[in-house]
Amino acid sequence: MNQNLSSYWIFYTVANAGNISKAAKELYISQPAISKSIQKLEENLGCKLFSRSSRGVVLTDEGQLLYGHVKEAFETLTLGEDKLKRSIDLGVGHLQIGVSSTLCKFVLLPYLKEFIRQNPHISISINCQSTNETLDLLDENKIDIGLIGKPDNLKNINFYYLDNIEDIFVANPDYLSNLKKRGITRDSILGNSTLMLLDKHNMTRQYIDDYLQDNHISVAESIDISNMDLLIDFAKIGVGVACVIKSFVTKELQEGSLVEIPLGIPIHKREIGFAYKENLKPSKSLQTFIDFYRTYRPEETL
Incomplete structure (x- = not known):
């Protein structure tokens, strides 16, 4: 895109209003500023976008062609903003968890059952690997959090103790x-x-x-x-x-x-717990899960 977004927004507003004076009031900028922006856009595109009439301005054939695409683009942006707002309101997100098949069945599932009930709009991906492989995935930023047996060297890992296993x-x-x-x-x-x-x-x-x-x-x-x-x-x-x-x-x-x-x-006995990289700011979904497991205790403990 060779033009900046504000130029297209001015063009879009003028086309909808059909009048530079009315568009100026909607955009809270002066009429000369709008005229200058339209003129520069026309010069850069190499064609006239508006023709003047007794009632204001009318789109030319070239203007009509551009307007159709600009309208679709701004409607898509508006739809994206609406979806984003709904996602934020609902708590929509995604969480990637690494865990061994053993700890997944016997430890993680009770946590997930309640977490999903409380946060149904956060999707969960499970990567079943050994603790060593889970630590590698954390280091490579391929998962958000892991359920692991506590290693001898935690390096840059934030480890939250859950229980001992024997x-x-x-x-x-x-x-x-x-x-x-x-x-x-x-x-x-x-x-x-x-x-x-x-x-x-x-x-x-x-x-x-x-x-x-x-x-x-x-x-x-x-x-x-x-x-x-x-x-x-x-x-x-x-x-x-x-x-x-x-x-x-x-x-x-x-x-x-x-x-x-x-x-x-x-x-x-060995310690098990949740682990995530301490030098990365948690996503909203990860922070929600962290807050959850720090307070929740399954009925069946180890």
């Missing part, structure tokens, strides 16, 4: 009974069973690998599983011993379909 080893009672029949004692179960763990890129897996190494536990056989749900299901049918988060198998432990394997040295 990793335990569980197995089907029949699987443990068969180990006992083979002469395997409770203290040596981990080193003599099929151990089922999350994938190696997962922060939980790295944490458990460190535990096994620090306590000199050699694993005879292991299976990498992609998510916590499968770990729990495989343990329930007797595939092996699974490392799971204790609060996620409360029901199974209570009903006896899974049994917790006692450890001589317990696994230290």
Whole structure:
């Protein structure tokens, strides 16, 4: 566009008013200023836009052609302003959240359920990745916020603590009974069973690998599983011993379909929470979510 927007607004107003004097009153500028603006626009476009009549000014054929496009443009701008105002009034926005599949199901969903009820006009995008990958996405500004296990180095991350999680080893009672029949004692179960763990890129897996190494536990056989749900299901049918988060198998432990394997040295609990970059000003949607999770507590806590 070779002309500035104000020139087209003056042209549009004069065309609608059909009179320079009337347009001057609507625009709160002088008639000579309007005439000068129209003259400059005509010179730049290389054609006459108005012809004078006894009643004021009338659009020429070239003016009519330009007017049709200018009218459409200003109506589109007005529509955009109206939609923006309604969006602001309704709280319309978009929020991108990064989270592991495990924390998504067992921790994030209760928060989202209530947040969406309170803020139905904020759309949510979920990016299911490991904590390590979620931290990378935060660093690259590809997500707004992440639900993560607290890493050793937070760098430029603002971390809001939600709760502790406790990793335990569980197995089907029949699987443990068969180990006992083979002469395997409770203290040596981990080193003599099929151990089922999350994938190696997962922060939980790295944490458990460190535990096994620090306590000199050699694993005879292991299976990498992609998510916590499968770990729990495989343990329930007797595939092996699974490392799971204790609060996620409360029901199974209570009903006896899974049994917790006692450890001589317990696994230290880990912190989980919401994290976002502290050096970026939160969007309105993110700030709404931050304010929400700082006060809301789901009925079922970890």
